[in-house]
Each structure stands twice: as C-alpha cells, then as structure tokens.
Amino acid sequence: MTFAPILPWPVIALAFVCVLAFTGWAVATTRGTPYHRPARNTAFRCAAVVLLLLAALRPGLPGGHSQTAAADMDVYFVVDTSTSMAAEDYNGAETRLSGVRKDVMAVAKELAGAKFALITFDSKASVRMPLTGDATALQTAMTTLQPQNTRYAKGSSVSGASQLLKEKIAAAHKEHPGRPALVFYAGDGENTSADAPAPMDASNVAGGAVLGYGTAEGGRMKETTDADAGYVRDKTSDTPRDAVSKADEAQLRSIAEQLKVPYSHRTGTAPTSDMLGKAQPGALVANGDGPGRVELYWLLALAAFLIALNEPLRHLGALLNLRSAQQKEPSA
Structure with missing residues (x-):
C-alpha cells in the first residue's frame, strides 16, 4: 500500500x-x-x-x-521589473514588460495543471506569488505587475533573484523530491548595479528558458505607467535628451548557460511554442503510460x-x- x-x-x-x-x-x-x-x-x-x-x-x-502528465512540475517565473523593462522596443513600440506578460501567461496555458511561482527583481528581489496551482492568481499578479518607479531605482543586478530562487527551489525540492522545477527567466540583461552579477545557481533546475526582451538599438522609458507621463531623462549627458535602455543579449546568454537552459530572444513575432520546444523538451512533454x-x-x-x-x-x-x-x- x-x-x-x-x-x-x-x-x-x-x-x-x-x-x-x-x-x-x-x-x-x-x-x-x-x-x-x-x-x-x-x-x-x-x-x-x-x-x-x-x-x-x-x-x-x-x-x-496512468498518463504521466507534463504538468506535474513546479514552474518559477523570474521577472525583471527594473525601470528598463518599461522601454518601448518590444514588437514595435510596446514595453518589454508587456511582452513578458504575454509570454508568461502563454507558458502557463501550455503547462496547465503545474504549480507556478512568481519572483521579481529590481533593486531587490521578492516573491510576488508563492507556488500555487491557481493560474488565475498568476494572471492577476502579472496584470498588476509594473516596472520600478525611477525615483526608487537604485540600480539592479541581472542575477538579483539568484539567492531567493535557489532557496525557494531547494525548499520545494525537499518537500517533493521527485517533482521537477522549471525556471523561466525574463529580462533585458541590462545590469545597472555597481557590483558584478553573481552567477545563477542551476541546482535542482530541470529545465526552462531565459527569455530576452528589447533591442540593441534600445528604447525610451516612461517615468510611470500614466498615459501622459514623460520619458525618463538621461542625467549623465550634458545634452538634454531622453534616456535609452539597450538590451544586453550577451548577458542573457550567459545567464542561460549558468542555468543550463536555452536562450530565446522574444520579439513578439515568434509563437510561444517555438520557445517551449527548446525548453528541455523531455521535461515538457507527456512521458506516456506509467505505473x-x-x-x-x-x-x-x-x-x-x-x-x-x-x-x-x-x-x-x-x-x-x-x-x-x-x-x-x-x-x-
């Protein structure tokens, strides 16, 4: 028994x-x-x-x-919410964070039945939503997610959520040792912290992907989400102009190597299935009949x-x- x-x-x-x-x-x-x-x-x-x-x-x-379902897993979404994610260079003039919202919910739909957790990072990392099977809660959390206000921004590290993510995965793995953990890291790779980014820990990570947003040319960022808000100004230049945030794909590829997952540049034109097909397929498809x-x-x-x-x-x-x-x- x-x-x-x-x-x-x-x-x-x-x-x-x-x-x-x-x-x-x-x-x-x-x-x-x-x-x-x-x-x-x-x-x-x-x-x-x-x-x-x-x-x-x-x-x-x-x-x-019984059919071994792909949904029997824990999925961690690690989302960059620094000010640069408000840059308007995703799929034309949309913000990078709007692209993250679409992809996160698309992944959640494909992996219906899994447990989801949402971790965000900017000047600090925090758990916005602990592991839960309630996809509606995830949708609510993503809908209300906003980039960090410029007045509170103090620089962010691309690996700012590394320690918190490691702790949460380790705790879940201890409680359910046989349950795989997938990590979907979403960001633009722009590191504004004075310190070099610490390496991401791949312990207990069974799969997932690093999702990159933004372009090398960059995009402007509004100070707030208000429709009439002005753009963030570049205070490092003697010539008054709008600040431009540029994506750093090399940094994102490095994070993907550390987590041992594939990297996918998300532009808003490729379907989510293309990205999921590379995110450790063995962990994402049904394994057939089992005992x-x-x-x-x-x-x-x-x-x-x-x-x-x-x-x-x-x-x-x-x-x-x-x-x-x-x-x-x-x-x-």
Whole structure:
C-alpha cells in the first residue's frame, strides 16, 4: 500500500492527536452519568473525523496505468521589473514588460495543471506569488505587475533573484523530491548595479528558458505607467535628451548557460511554442503510460459519510419524539 497525502504528514499527525485527545476527554467525563448518549455521539463524531484524516492520507494499491502528465512540475517565473523593462522596443513600440506578460501567461496555458511561482527583481528581489496551482492568481499578479518607479531605482543586478530562487527551489525540492522545477527567466540583461552579477545557481533546475526582451538599438522609458507621463531623462549627458535602455543579449546568454537552459530572444513575432520546444523538451512533454495506483481514499470518505448520518438522524428522531409528546399533551 502506498500513500499520497494531500497535507503534510506532521499536520495530519497533529490532527489525529488532537481528535483522539478530545474524544478521550469527552468520553471520560460523561461515562457513568446520565449523559452516556452524548459520549456515544462524541465517539461517532471522532470516528468520522478519523476516517476523513485517513482519507487525507490518500491510501492506494499499485495497479493499472496512468498518463504521466507534463504538468506535474513546479514552474518559477523570474521577472525583471527594473525601470528598463518599461522601454518601448518590444514588437514595435510596446514595453518589454508587456511582452513578458504575454509570454508568461502563454507558458502557463501550455503547462496547465503545474504549480507556478512568481519572483521579481529590481533593486531587490521578492516573491510576488508563492507556488500555487491557481493560474488565475498568476494572471492577476502579472496584470498588476509594473516596472520600478525611477525615483526608487537604485540600480539592479541581472542575477538579483539568484539567492531567493535557489532557496525557494531547494525548499520545494525537499518537500517533493521527485517533482521537477522549471525556471523561466525574463529580462533585458541590462545590469545597472555597481557590483558584478553573481552567477545563477542551476541546482535542482530541470529545465526552462531565459527569455530576452528589447533591442540593441534600445528604447525610451516612461517615468510611470500614466498615459501622459514623460520619458525618463538621461542625467549623465550634458545634452538634454531622453534616456535609452539597450538590451544586453550577451548577458542573457550567459545567464542561460549558468542555468543550463536555452536562450530565446522574444520579439513578439515568434509563437510561444517555438520557445517551449527548446525548453528541455523531455521535461515538457507527456512521458506516456506509467505505473498507476488504485485509490482507496473514497472508501474511507464513504464510511465517514455513513457514520456522520448519525447526527441528522438523531436530531430527526428527537424532533419526531418532541412532536409526538406535544400531540399527547392534554389540551387546556
């Protein structure tokens, strides 16, 4: 027999202990008193909860076959949100970040059923969304994602999310050792930090891709997302002019080599399938039939349901007895 718990083992074990301790206390305090029926009812409730906890362990027996789905994986989107991602040189005059939004949601659609996490970095790295199977939450997070405001920009490193990404992947790998992790890094490669970028760690990374946005000619950036906002000005030049951000593909290719994943320059003209086809195909396609298992949790859940029927039946019986007693009472 095998188990595939839907909750961590410690949580289920703690719930078991609490339920048994409460039931033991309730039965002990009512034993030998006129309230022996409540003690029996408490025991019934305990049995139903225990059966549900056993069902949460998802017991099963080896047997049959199952389709090994490509969606059984963790997907980490690492997105550059520095000011340069507002540069208007993606697919004509769109911002680089708008291209990231399209590609992230396209990847999520192709890998429906996977768990997704969103990590962003500019002056600092942060987890915008922890691992979740809710694609709607990812869409909301990407829709509200904006480039860093220029007044708060203090320079960014292209590998600013390296340590945070490493920690999150390691934690997930420890909890689910056999679950592959894919990393999709999206940025323009422009390093504005005074320090040299630290290498990206490829530990536990099974696949993914580095997605590059922007052009070598570069593009201007608006100070904010407001329609009437002005463009960022170049303060390093003696001649007043708009600042231009240029993509650094060499830097992006270096990150791809460090993560051991392919690099894809995203211009808005190539379909997402072209990029996904290079992102470690073995990890992204179905692996065919594999050994399956016969689920037994439903038997435990059914038994819990039948025991729980004691409650409504008991109340129905009490209601009928009360009505019968009222009908037998002599009228005044």
